[in-house]
Amino acid sequence: MNTPETSPTSNFIRQIIDEDLRNGRNGGRVATRFPPEPNGYLHLGHAKSICLNFGIAQDYHGTCNLRFDDTNPEKENVEYIESIQQDVQWLGYRWDELFFASDYFDKLYEYAEDLIRAGKAYVCDLDAEQMREHRGTLTEAGRDSPYRERSVDENLDLFRRMRAGEFEDGARVLRARIDMASPNINLRDPTLYRIRRGAVHHQTGEAWPIYPMYDYTHTLSDAVEGITHSLCTLEFEDHRPLYNWFLEHLDVPAHPRQYEFGRLNLEYTVLSKRKLTELVAEGHVQGWDDPRMPTIAGIRRRGYPPEAVRDFCDRIGVTKSDGMVEMAMLENSVREALDVSAPRAMAVLNPLRLVIEDYPEDRVELMVASNHPKDASMGTRSIPFTRELYIDRDDFMEVAPNAKYKRLTLGGEVRLRNAYVIRCDRVVRDDAGDIVELRCSHDPATLGANPEGRKVKGVVHWVSARLGVPAEVRLYDRLFQVPNPGAAKDRDWREDLNPESLVTLQAVVEPMLAEAPAGSRFQFEREGYFCIDTRESAPGHLVCNRTITLRDTWAKLSAQT
């Protein structure tokens, strides 16, 4: 529950809270909230907001509510409501109270009548097209609506009839009466309520033919819950004057303050709900929890540990500048978390048969391997060693390409991890001339000991050919092949998708993995971190997802030359 892995870094919002506390504001109380709209799955951008809001509540001994901003029934549904709760909890946070903005519909309606009575809101009969024309442009002031001067009584009557369901969708709206000439477009008499008679709300059913708009609802929900610091992203900066206008003109129980921070942008992926929805709807991925998705559900299935996500959010910080974070940052947090927590295992991804000719046919030796090289408390396991094994094709070359090469060569020696040093004596080829088998001999004196009079620098992992277990291994790579998908104006962002973001292999893994529970994470030594797929792995059909590769300086050096 707590996040002991890092001490929270300060940021401008925490500085503001520190100062508020020094000045005795809000009676020393700190209350935040995470307010998602249930119209999609949560992604890494939301994780940043979740860590910020819940993290502050934790550190300041305050509270953080989960509140569904559910004012648009046409786009929302219960599947999203459930996934969002699951994702927040998976990240390691518990909300103080769970609310829906729709819980406040009655109260919100009362506030709207208050505004009308105060002459601060009116019913407008302009249609959407006309309203746009009256709004003006970024550089020209708007014009008053012809309905702006309706009497309080008429407005009250009309609004009550809106609520009673007397008017068609779009026939009228309730608007705030502010200033059509404001340089801030959000203040040009914004819409407060619209009519949606046919909509069935996932919480309130058909009780309401009218629905309140975001700015109005969000502000008053914050006030009703006694939120002290209302944190949102930069694009709402322009809305703050409207936020404050509602608080000034209504008799509310609290005056929260809104602060805005930069949203997360991550290289080689997209973090827009619209684009993620399209990826799912258009079948570019297999669902919201596809391991290539930057959704919480996706990275969970991919094998990212929650503490890695929290660590990442802590490291990127919270500021008002909007930047693009390199994928290497996230990957570092993931590797760091997995290195300490993932038990080691051996798996051969591209099997090449290897026969130890001087090893008895019927012999099975149980090699003892530690589950973690630096953490003895993780214990040991035994791995069956037999005359016929598999090693990875990439670990053999007939001739070493250079002096730095440490893997197996024809006539060369290599250490089999947790077992003997072997030498390759000859290769067997098929009719096409491709190598299909390695014939080797072993040095019996090298079990747990270095060979006499020579040093063997290479170490290679292996799996028993007879006792190994087949597994489907899914190698995941970045979803997009460019750092900023869609940045090129002449090309649709979909064209930037990486066609090789998923490569499926038939591998052979050590027997113990067949017994591993779904979702468990391992380091396949010399290959990377993998987890047992929670959706499709089954007894007799093991499916392993590659979470991330190991750092590979050899591959980097090879690529340079």
Added chain:
RNA sequence: UGGGCCGUCGCCAAGCGGUAAGGCACCGGGUUUUGAUCCCGGCAUUCGCAGGUUCGAAUCCUGCCGGCCCAGCCA
């Protein structure tokens, strides 16, 4: 060209008038039965640019330049 905001190392980010933290990445070196991990070392005379104030400026002022956001009865 109206309004709001941002600009410190390749990326993220401290700094809040006293003379540039840290992380990631990168580059060297050491340990290692994972070319992993770990360890050691290197990496901004300079803070978008130009002026000004000051004994002293990344920090204050002025003017430019560059970037992001806003014209839903979406959030």
